[in-house]
Amino acid sequence: MALCCFYMAGNAQSSNSNGDILATNYKIEKTNRASFQEVAVRGRVTDENGGGLPGVTVVLKGTTKGTSTDADGNYTISVPASGGTLVFSFIGYTTQEQAIGNRATVNVSMQTDTKALQEVVVVGYGTQKKSDVTGSVTSVTSEDFVKGQVTTPEQLIQGKVAGVQITSNGGDPGSGGRIRIRGGASLKGSNDPLIVIDGVPVDNSTVAGSGNPLNFINPDDIESFNVLKDASATAIYGSRASNGVIIITTKKGKAGDKLKVNFTTQNSVSDVTKTVDVLSADEFRRVVNERGSESQKALLGTANTKWQDLIFQKGFTTDNNLSLSGAYKSLPYRISLGYLNQEGILKTSEFQRTSAAVSLNPSFLDDHLKVNLNVKGALTDSRFADKGAIGAAIAFDPTQPVYQENKFGGYYQWTNADGSFNPLATRNPLSLLEQRNDQGDVKRSIGNLQLDYKFHFLPELRANLNLGYDVTDSDGSTSFPATFAPNFAEGGRVSSFAQKKTNTLTDFYLNYVKELGFLQSRIDATAGYGFQEFVTENPQFPVLNAKGDLITEAGRPQEIPYRLKSYFGRINYSVMDRYLLTATIRRDGSSRFSENNRWGTFPALAVAWRINEEAFLKNSGTVSELKLRLGYGKTGQQDIGSSSSSDVFPYLSRYTLGDNTAQYQLGFDAQGRPVYYATFRPEGYDENIKWEETQTYNAGLDFGFLNGRINGSLDYFFKDTEDLLATISVPAGTNLINELTTNVGNMETRGLEAALNFGIISNEKLNWDFGVNGTYINREITNLSKVKDENSIGYLVGGIAGGTGNNIQVNTVGYAPNAFYVYKQVYDQNGKPVEGLYADLNGDGIVNESDKYRYKNPEPKVFMGFNSDLNYGNWNFNFVMRGSFGNYMYNNIYSNNGAYRAFSFSNYLTNVSPNVLETDFENFQLFSDYYVENASFLRMESANLSYNFGRILNEKVGVRLNAGLQNAFVITKYKGLDPEIAGGIDNNFYPRPRMYTLGLNIEL
DSSP: OHHHHHHHHHHHHHHHHHHHHHHHHHHHHHHHHHHHOEEEEEEEEEOTTSOBOTTOEEEETTSSOEEEOOTTSEEEEEEETTOOEEEEEOTTBOOEEEEOTTOSBOOEEOOBOHHHHTOEEEETTEEEEGGGOOSOEEEEEGGGSOOSOOOSGGGGGTTTSTTEEEEEOOSOTTOOEEEEETTOSOSSSOOOOEEEETTEEOOOSOOTTOSOTTTTSOGGGEEEEEEEOSHHHHGGGGGGOTTOEEEEEEOOOOTTOOOEEEEEEEEEEEEEOOOOOOOOHHHHHHHHHHHSOHHHHHHOOSOOOOHHHHHBOOEEEEEEEEEEEEEETTEEEEEEEEEEEEEOSBTTOEEEEEEEEEEEOOEETTTTEEEEEEEEEEEEEEEOOOTHHHHHHHHBOTTSOSBOSSSSTTBOOOBOTTSOBOTTSOOOHHHHHHTOEEEEEEEEEEEEEEEEEEOSSOTTEEEEEEEEEEEEEEEEEEEEOTTOGGGTTTTOEEEEEEEEEEEEEEEEEEEEEEEOSSTTEEEEEEEEEEEEEEEEEEOOOOEEOTTSOEEEOOOOOEEEEEEEEEEEEEEEEEETTTEEEEEEEEEEEETTSOTTTOEEEEEEEEEEEEGGGSHHHHTOSSEEEEEEEEEEEEEEEOOOSOTTSGGGOTTSOOEEEOOGGGOEEEEEOTTSOEEEEOOEEEOOOOTTOOOEEEEEEEEEEEEEETTTTEEEEEEEEEEEEESOEEEEEOOTTSOSOSEEEEEOOEEEEEEEEEEEEEEEEESSSEEEEEEEEEEEEEEEEEEOOSSOOTTOOOEEEEEOSSSSSOEEEEEOTTSOTTEEEEBOEEEOTTSOEEEEEEOOTTOSSOOSGGGOEEEOOSSOSEEEEEEEEEEETTEEEEEEEEEEESOEEEEHHHHHHOSGGGGOOSSOOBOOOTTHHHHOOSSOOTTBGGGEEEOOEEEEEEEEEEEEEEEETTTTEEEEEEEEEESOOEEEOOOSSOSOOTTSEESSOOOOEEEEEEEEEEEO
8 A cells, every 4th residue: 555655745746846957948948039030229339429320230239140230220130039239330430249138129339449540550650640630641551562582672562552653673582672663753863762660761773792681670570661752741851852762661569468479480492483585496497497507507416405404493481580679667568570481493593681670668767768679680691693694594505404414513615616615605604604603691780779759848849859860781702613614714713792871860859749729620730850871891802813812903992971961841730630831841951962953952842731531521421531631742863873883972073993904004024924904994974963842732632431341552753853864975075974863854753653442341241342553653854954955865874785785775855764776577468577677757868867756664554452351250361463554665685686686697597586487587686676565464462361270289389371372374475584673674684483382370
């Protein structure tokens, strides 16, 4: 009975338990159903003034589900009934998160991102809020730099800035690029912009032993570029600002930061993308057998040598950087080390750089005294390949072997009948590389100590003292063994060089900033003094043979100093934060000119109107920025001659040592041999030479829509350069000289530049930004003589291979600088050029020099840049493309090898260009416009894919991997090696490689 009762009770308990379980399951199922049910949540997003914000991204946190607000700031989004969190984001505003809970309506008031609005740009002698800038200034920060294997600083902004054209000087390891801001402003003077690094204007002239004066700067140390383009922005730098200013700011530690350790390594493989088209050995044999003489046929060999394959190689690059940054108590710091080793694709070319940088930025006296100490140093070792090997590989007979048992180191060489080296024939390309050792070692350091003191009794007033230096010490040598064919008679050759450059800087200025009590106005005034001295020392060394015997005695050592002294001032005045005025003046004195012409005054004035701050636009949901800028300024130019040679002072009468062939025989030595003495020759000088001056007018419009999601700028500029520094011919009989550097002529530059950036997609998972910039430039010489001469053709420039002293370009009034000066080719009915037949353009019945005409020029009418940055989760893909349109190239490879006469010599053979099979030219037609080709192009500069692993190992380590491709492709009609060659003459160009890169970044 008891047992029975126990059994029943147990069953009853079990039954209740099962009921509870069933009830629990029912609740879970009900909850799951509810979680899958969706409800609509509505709301309105407003700005700080209560106006609706259109285009705000609204995303359900943790999902890809999202929407955006309409024109009035309203939105509707479906969310789970269980709730969640909404994320509101908009460019220029702080991102907000709102928990939904049980609400059906979620309204949000967005707060302005003060940091974004207060973004500053670096201008001369200080900084300004971007919104207050009146001149044409573009800032590019490290987040927007070109990614991939970047060896030199200018590559970081290639294709990124409207109005700035950076043309690579070729694929040499460590080589830089030609930088032109709005086309440059000079003919003879420098067209390079002024480079300022952490407040120190550097000497960016040629450095002995280096292929690029800027390759000592490690790109990994750079934080930002600020490009000053118009005179109202650059005039604060006066005498060196006609070609624009690039201000480079390096990375620094930040107060309050903990120690951060960052290590990056990139390893790349470079390869040749294209070689010059030449006749193969079999094709060459056929051509010689068909058109050559019996003696030429007898010279043909049996080999099948591909000379270009022999001189090029795959190049390996490793680039490693380590940095430590943070703050030790109240001392922000950053210390970095870098090592780069880059092999060129042309054999024997190599560049190594070991760099270090230290930045200390403490503050004292309750932040009234700020100290910035920056020291950067680099050791660069370069081995330079003889680029003449490229031309030799194109021209050398492909039927000949590479090696041969002989006295010339075992390299096959063309010889005369007596076995001596034939100096007229093409050299063995491989011997030009492997038998030449051209080394250059450069030690360079740049640094400054900047003290900025805010007065205790008058905090609106600051005093800034900047003491800086830039020192370069270089040496090297070029040596050839005794077996090197061209120097065989001398027993080889060893020539050495050394150079020391010292640039010291002292700048001091006072800055006063005050909010005035009327019209919400503010004044920012700066006045200062600057002094900079440049000293170049060039010791001279004898030339020896391989045994150490004297070939040529050492020349006379040189020490060349010159100085700049400056006084400058600037006033920025703002009314109601919408009407802006900037007035600048600088007075510069240069020791390069005589006392009568030493000083130049360079003023500038600019105004701006922030239209979007007016009442009728202030609350606009569409227009977020609209600023009109107008500016005028005058800048100078004094960079004439080379800062490392005696022509740095063109106003002084001077004599230079003549050549060995200009010696005078006077008497005999003890053995009865004649004694020769060196003679000195007079150099041209103009005691009245003065500043070249450029006046610039600029009108610009900065705009932004949908709170900056679409933004950009549009600028029109006009530059008028007067008293051009140019080298002119001196009429025979008027002096002992042929040429003279003086002020002569004018040049005008006008153009239009535009930049447009799109925030195409912006949400929690996916962000895509796209930018495009374009520049149109037209340059014209308006005067080029002190006495007007309607019949003057101008001044010939642009030397070419083929013949002696031939030039293919000319500077003429009414035309762009360096226009091609050629004959107009006549073609037959099949479109084939007729040899030696040119158009009689002046109609006098005779075709001669008078029938040459100016045809195109090497600079583009339009150049563009395209950049894209796409983020999806932890993935990032970005690319940069560049386009150039309207630029032309003289194909000197074709013209110099494009005739059957190329192998018409009796004791050696030269390969001809396959182009000769199209033209059938028997003789060279160097000045035919047939060889001037359209070199417009579109280049994929770089493409990079990276993955960010985030923080791993207990959030202690950040890891990112990246892969990149540079110089991926070029679209062009140009038939030569590369459509992008500075100067527009294609001959012996070191090809740009295609580069494949893998990289790793680790942050602790």
